Amino acid sequence: MSLYQETLMSLRQKLLAQEIQPLDILQSLRKRVEKVESHLQAYTHFDWEKAEREAQEADLSKPLGGIPIAIKDAIAVKDQPLTCSSRLLQKFVSPYDATVIKKLRQAGAYPLGRANMDEFAMGSSTENSARGPTKNPWDFDRIPGGSSGGSAACVAADTAIVSLGSDTGGSIRQPAALCGCVGLKPTYGRVSRYGLVAFASSLDQIGPLGKTVEDTALVLEAIAGHDAYDCTSLKEPVVSYADALKKEDLKKLRVGVPKEYFRQGIDSQVETAVKKAIQQLEDLGATLIEISLPHTDYALSSYYIIAPAEASANLARFDGVRYGARVKDGKDVLDVYRRTREAGFGHEVKRRILLGTYVLSSGYYDAYYLRAQKVRTLIRQDFQKAFEQCDVIVTPTSPTAAFRLGEKTEDPLKMYLADVFTIAVNMAGLCGLSVPCGFVEEKGKKLPVGLQLIGKAFDETTLLQVGHAYEQVTSWRKMKPNLL
Amino acid sequence: MQDDSAMTLSSDKFNINYVAGLARIELTPEESEKFQHQLDTILGNVKQLQSLALDGIEPTAHSFPVYNVWRADEEKVSLPVEMALKNAPNHANDLILMPKIVDS
Numbered sequence: 388m389s390l391y392q393e394t395l396m397s398l399r400q401k402l403l404a405q406e407i408q409p410l411d412i413l414q415s416l417r418k419r420v421e422k423v424e425s426h427l428q429a430y431t432h433f434d435w436e437k438a439e440r441e442a443q444e445a446d447l448s449k450p451l452g453g454i455p456i457a458i459k460d461a462i463a464v465k466d467q468p469l470t471c472s473s474r475l476l477q478k479f480v481s482p483y484d485a486t487v488i489k490k491l492r493q494a495g496a497y498p499l500g501r502a503n504m505d506e507f508a509m510g511s512s513t514e515n516s517a518r519g520p521t522k523n524p525w526d527f528d529r530i531p532g533g534s535s536g537g538s539a540a541c542v543a544a545d546t547a548i549v550s551l552g553s554d555t556g557g558s559i560r561q562p563a564a565l566c567g568c569v570g571l572k573p574t575y576g577r578v579s580r581y582g583l584v585a586f587a588s589s590l591d592q593i594g595p596l597g598k599t600v601e602d603t604a605l606v607l608e609a610i611a612g613h614d615a616y617d618c619t620s621l622k623e624p625v626v627s628y629a630d631a632l633k634k635e636d637l638k639k640l641r642v643g644v645p646k647e648y649f650r651q652g653i654d655s656q657v658e659t660a661v662k663k664a665i666q667q668l669e670d671l672g673a674t675l676i677e678i679s680l681p682h683t684d685y686a687l688s689s690y691y692i693i694a695p696a697e698a699s700a701n702l703a704r705f706d707g708v709r710y711g712a713r714v715k716d717g718k719d720v721l722d723v724y725r726r727t728r729e730a731g732f733g734h735e736v737k738r739r740i741l742l743g744t745y746v747l748s749s750g751y752y753d754a755y756y757l758r759a760q761k762v763r764t765l766i767r768q769d770f771q772k773a774f775e776q777c778d779v780i781v782t783p784t785s786p787t788a789a790f791r792l793g794e795k796t797e798d799p800l801k802m803y804l805a806d807v808f809t810i811a812v813n814m815a816g817l818c819g820l821s822v823p824c825g826f827v828e829e830k831g832k833k834l835p836v837g838l839q840l841i842g843k844a845f846d847e848t849t850l851l852q853v854g855h856a857y858e859q860v861t862s863w864r865k866m867k868p869n870l871l
Numbered sequence: 872m873q874d875d876s877a878m879t880l881s882s883d884k885f886n887i888n889y890v891a892g893l894a895r896i897e898l899t900p901e902e903s904e905k906f907q908h909q910l911d912t913i914l915g916n917v918k919q920l921q922s923l924a925l926d927g928i929e930p931t932a933h934s935f936p937v938y939n940v941w942r943a944d945e946e947k948v949s950l951p952v953e954m955a956l957k958n959a960p961n962h963a964n965d966l967i968l969m970p971k972i973v974d975s
Contacts, residue, residue, distance in 0.1 A: 482954045575934050589933050618940040619933070688917040699894060706895065709967055713960035719970050725897040734905075737896055742910055744894040745885060758920050760930030765923070767931060799909050800916060816934020844935070 390415035391545045392867075395454055395602040398548060402453050409442040409453030412548070416455065416499070420546045423870050426527060429541040431460045431518045432468050432501040441497035449495025451609055456491055457547035459538050460501040461508055462593065463582035464488050467498070471584050472516035473506045475711045475731030485582020486617065487551060487593050487610045494609035502550055503537030506733045507702065508558055508586045510534050511805035514796055515735040522792070524566060524868040526832045529789040532562030532805075538596050539566040543835075544870060549597040549606055553583055555590045556690055557784075557809025560821035563596050564784035564837020567823045567866070569854065570596045571603045574844045575816035576621035578607075579614030587697035588619070590690075590813040599864060600822060600854040604628035607847060623845045631848045632855040638672035640853065643777030647683035648808060654787045660825030660836040661783045664857065668781065671856055676777050680769040685762050686811040691803055692746050692759035693814075698736075699743025705731065738799060767815045774843050779853055782808050784821040784837035788829065808839060818842045820850040823863040835863075885914055 390398065390412050401407045417435060424430060438455060445453040458464055461471050463481035465488075470476045488498060505515040513521040513536025521536040523529040524544035531540040535552025539562035542550050552559040554572035563570025571594045578593045585591060595606035611625045644665060649658060669675050707713035707727030714730055717723030732740070746755035773780060786807060795802040812819040824838035838857070842850040858864055887907040891898045898906065952965050961968040 479958050482950055482957060615940075615942070619937055621935065682923075685920060685923065688920050691913065692917055692920075703895075707960060708969060710958035711960070717970055720972055721895070723970060724895040728895055729897040729899075732896070734902070737898070737902070738906055738909060740894050740896065741887065741890050741906060742913065745890045745910070745914075748890070748893060754921075755917070757930055758923075758925060759917075760932060761925040761928040762920055762923060763931040764928050765925075767934065800913055803913075814934070 389419070391419040393548070394598050395451070395549050395605055396599070398454065399451070402447050409445040409447070410439065412453065413438055413442045413455060413499070416546065416548070423544055423546060426871070427522050427524060427540055427544055427546065428519055429503055429521050429537040429544065429546060430457070430500045431470055431472060431503050431537070433499070434467060438497060438499045445497065446495050449493070451491065451605065452495030454496045454548060455499035456496050456606070457500045457502045457538060457541050457550035458488070458498045459535050459550070459552045460504055461553055461584045462487060462551060464498045468501060469584070470501070470517070471507045472504045472518050473731065473733070473736070474517045475705055475727070477517065477712065479711055483582065486579035486614045488582065490610050490612070496609070500541070500547065502535065502541055502552070505534035505536070506736050507584065507698070508534040508553055508555055509698070509735050509739050511557070511561060511802055512790075512795065513537060513562070514792065515733050517733065520792060523789045524870060525834050526789065529791055529834070530565070532565035532785070532789065534558040535596065536562045539563050539568055539570065542566070542568040542596050542598060543868065545867070549595055549602050551593055551606070552596055553591055553593050554813065555586050555694060556813050557806040559594045559596060560784050560809050560819055560837065560839060561806060563821040564839070565789040565835065567835030567863070567868070568596055568598060569600050569603050569823070569864075570594065570821045571607060571847070571850070572812065572819045573607060573611065573847060574818040575813070576619055577623070577818070577845065577847065578610050579612070579617040579620045581614055581616035585701040587694040588701060589697060590694060592813075600820070600851055600858050601629060601632055604632060604851045626848060628847060628851055631852055634852055636672045637668060637853060637856055640673040640779065641676055641777040642668050642673045643676050643678035643773055643780040645678050645680045645683065645773070645780060645782060647680050648782040652786050652804070652807070653783060654827065656827035657783055657785070657787060657836050660827065661838055664824035664838045665781055667860060668853065668857060671860065678773045678776055678780065680773060680811070682762065682765045682769050683811060686766055686814055687803060687807050689759035689762040689766070690810040690814060691742070692755050693763065695739040695743030696747050696756050697743070699740045699747065702736070702740055707731070735799070763814050766811050770815045770817060779849050780841040782839045782841065784808060784839040788827045788834035788836060812841055817844055818847050818850055820854050822854045822857060824861070825863060885910055
């Protein structure tokens with residue numbers, strides 16, 4: 388097995404046993420990237436020389452010492468491009484490190500490569516990227532999911548060991564499911580958002596993607612915790628997530644299965660794979676309980692009011708004044724704003740800004756935005772009631788496997804439905820984990836399916852325990868796409 | 872130039888050019904037509920929320936109560952000016968340049 392194929396955990400063991408050096412990992416990854424990246428387009432940028440220096444200087448005594456981590460192109464790494472896959476930020480260079488990057492460096496890791504994404508994290512397919520779409524490693528004619536499609540594809544295709552993504556409505560979990568890797572959206576407030584380009588501030592959260600649950604636990608441990616630079620990061624203690632994985636049976640665990648998540652719209656092969664996985668949790672000792680989340684059907688509509696509303700405010704800063712591209716020959720200030728935003732933003736970003744502006748505009752605020760916020764309360768209450776009956780909730784991560792490139796680009800509403808099972812978690816501020824749980828067959832190609840585990844706020848430990856225990860009795864994670 | 876945001880809404884219908892004016896985005900005629908149609912469909916879909924009885928329900932802006940966090944009013948090192956201006960499209964004398972706003 389080549390080093391690029393290994394997990395973070397096994398590479399750390401080899402580093403500590405002095406069987407390999409950090410530079411060996413980097414060189415192995417570089418060869419892999421040179422072979423497959425032109426087909427995959429999972430990255431927007433690399434700085435190999437800088438990475439080489441950082442690999443050579445790595446402190447192996449640190450928990451993630453010598454490990455390179457791919458970073459979504461929405462998270463600031465000092466002196467590296469930060470484009471958010473937007474034309475508007477093509478030349479932007481970060482003046483500072485995001486808090487998660489500082490923490491990763493403190494843990495001995497270093498950033499390697501900027502992972503492709505939907506522009507400003509708006510999308511479910513990574514097709515809304517100025518870089519061009521990332522391809523699904525299992526079928527180059529299909530999308531990898533989004534918005535963190537690059538972060539998921541690079542892990543699944545072994546061009547990264549682990550990566551960071553961000554999740555506003557499913558942007559870590561859905562691409563992880565569609566590419567066949569593990570993706571964790573931590574509880575809102577668990578990880579600092581300082582240095583993450585804001586999309587919808589009350590929903591955004593940074594999280595890890597990896598080849599195993601254990602690897603994501605190790606990265607979460609490094610990046611979690613309160614940060615004075617983000618007033619929404621909370622002072623909950625950070626536990627040793629990797630240590631918590633030692634418990635492998637699920638006796639006494641109550642697993643809630645929400646009936647609203649197994650209705651029409653879900654692909655039959657996806658449903659079969661997910662139901663089989665739920666059965667395996669029962670075999671591991673868990674008790675299954677049917678639960679109800681009655682406002683599930685309203686989550687998507689309220690999300691597509693709240694998220695664009697917040698986005699329209701957050702993206703007001705991209706006006707061509709202080710940073711980013713600016714149109715030449717602007718005749719007055721307003722002309723600069725309007726034509727810069729016309730030229731700089733792609734269609735989906737414009738649609739969401741327009742939608743958000745509308746629902747916040749005078750006369751419509753109560754009808755749309757306030758109403759959506761009240762529905763958000765009902766969604767939260769649904770989960771609060773459900774967690775009185777169970778410890779963790781299981782659902783499919785996505786209603787279908789990866790769809791074809793271009794299949795949904797002309798129909799935004801159809802595209803939004805790709806997030807139908809993931810957005811309620813963000814609306815309620817909970818944590819969610821997607822783990823590979825099987826495959827569907829589409830025209831002779833195997834496409835991965837993800838199982839979503841939803842946990843109580845700040846109970847990442849239970850999610851990781853369940854995901855890890857499931858992983859130990861299945862072999863999905865060992866299956867790899869036959870790339871080239 | 873005409874500022875679309877100064878226009879008033881003539882009907883209850885979603886008016887793409889009025890909203891684009893508010894959002895400070897100039898749209899091509901093709902975009903206006905396309906977005907008008909797409910956003911009409913999306914707004915039609917989210918109208919399902921009107922079927923819910925929401926009297927007495929408190930709105931949620933944040934999943935957890937968020938309070939303003941104050942720190943001591945002490946001077947701290949921040950981004951040096953030259954770093955802050957590095958990404959500016961046009962600057963001189965430590966200032967960002969823009970077209971003139973007020974005629975002298």
